[in-house]
Amino acid sequence: MITSLNPKITVLMPVYNCELYIKETIDSILDQTFTDFEFLIIDDASTDKTIDIIKAYNDSRIKLIVKPFNTGYTNSLNHGLKIAKGEYIARMDGDDISIVERFEKQVKLLDENIDVAVCGTLFNIIGTSNTVVVPQNHEDIKLGMLKKCCLGHPTVMIRKSYLEKFALNYDVTKEPAEDYDLWTRLLPMAKLHNLQEVLLSYRVHTSQVSQKRNIQQRDIALEIKVNLLNNLNFEKKNESQDLLRKIILNEEIFSFKEMEQFQYLKNNLLKANLKPFFDKEGFEKYLLDIQYHLFNGYFLRRDRYSPSIYFQYQKIKTEWKSQLLPIDEFKLAVKSLIFYSK
Structure with missing residues (x-):
């Protein structure tokens, strides 16, 4: 040939x-x-x-x-x-x-x-x-x-x-x-x-x-995903970039402050995608899936509970318009009241 x-x-x-x-x-x-x-x-x-x-x-x-x-x-x-x-x-x-x-x-x-x-x-x-x-x-x-x-x-x-x-x-x-x-x-x-x-x-x-x-591949892939999101025109402070990395990695424990920061970041990302870079419906679902994992991870997969955790739940539940299943909400209340720890 x-x-x-x-x-x-x-x-x-x-x-x-x-x-x-x-x-x-x-x-x-x-x-x-x-x-x-x-x-x-x-x-x-x-x-x-x-x-x-x-x-x-x-x-x-x-x-x-x-x-x-x-x-x-x-x-x-x-x-x-x-x-x-x-x-x-x-x-x-x-x-x-x-x-x-x-x-x-x-x-x-x-x-x-x-x-x-x-x-x-x-x-x-x-x-x-x-x-x-x-x-x-x-x-x-x-x-x-x-x-x-x-x-x-x-x-x-x-x-x-x-x-x-x-x-x-x-x-x-x-x-x-x-x-x-x-x-x-x-x-x-x-x-x-x-x-x-x-x-x-x-x-x-x-x-x-x-x-x-x-x-090494995981760490580089993390930066690639952050860079892909950075195609959106939103405010890119060091704090928001660090939170993006932590959310995408999904291996660390989040603080309550970071939970609140996520809601602000999520709203900014959705606004930045109004002239869509990503498919609007699909991108909103992507962010809601992250929110679901953060929400359940913070309140259900903890080593320690106290009454403050339950009050945090009530605050986030209202702001995020999200809530646990009734049985999980009941367990959270009980664990928080008895200061449960593993």
């Missing part, structure tokens, strides 16, 4: 020590029903047989770049974006498997929808019966991004012109959530879409970067 000078797609695949899976991965790309692509494989100084396996292929579409030193996954991605010749960039990882019609279906979607910058797909987990379902349309993806990344990175096909137009690439400091960060920076400028078909099989194993750096 001969690569055209101006291929429709650049398949961008960074690899590092993928000898166990790389052949099955490469075969899944070379077997695609859509064949007009260059296959850019960037090896990050592998120490196993990955390079030998790649070099055994005789297909002119494969362009292997071997880095002399290991400089990281995100560095490889950005280098690939810089030299890619394709109109579209199809992401791939060296241990996953693309379904044969993946490129054909993604190209069709992008060709027919010029306002869509990124097209992902559903994907399944190799060795399980699990399918990862992600929202389809742009508005649902945007809301979903407030909770987690809603695009499977190795499933995406990206319209390169949007990255060039807005001078976007992957942020090395956001690894291993560099993709989540890129999508949320692109959200205000272009549409994202997920085909509702399983077009990739994703491999989970303990040597993956995301498995090794879970805490």
Whole structure:
């Protein structure tokens, strides 16, 4: 197969020590029903047989770049974006498997929808019966991004012109959530879409970067979610930013003062979204869900109770127009009166 000078797609695949899976991965790309692509494989100084396996292929579409030193996954991605010749960039990882019609279906979607910058797909987990379902349309993806990344990175096909137009690439400091960060920076400028078909099989194993750096990934994802909310034009004091982080993390105990601050913050966020960045109904539900968890967490999942807690409940119940179930309200009253503690 001969690569055209101006291929429709650049398949961008960074690899590092993928000898166990790389052949099955490469075969899944070379077997695609859509064949007009260059296959850019960037090896990050592998120490196993990955390079030998790649070099055994005789297909002119494969362009292997071997880095002399290991400089990281995100560095490889950005280098690939810089030299890619394709109109579209199809992401791939060296241990996953693309379904044969993946490129054909993604190209069709992008060709027919010029306002869509990124097209992902559903994907399944190799060795399980699990399918990862992600929202389809742009508005649902945007809301979903407030909770987690809603695009499977190795499933995406990206319209390169949007990255060039807005001078976007992957942020090395956001690894291993560099993709989540890129999508949320692109959200205000272009549409994202997920085909509702399983077009990739994703491999989970303990040597993956995301498995090794879970805490770092969580902390970076927290900042990404805060930055996404900051697209709204509300007053961004340090106090409100700290409260946003604490609410999103949802792992800390809140003070009563912070409970009161949340209601003020919630109202500001709703006002800032009147000219909607997020779908109005969906965003209000997102904030009400947070309110529900704060409300129940503060009054039901405490280690200590006193009469002041019950009086706080009465105050918040009126201001938030929320209340516990009758049985839970009764238990709260009893625990507060007897100064209950675990």
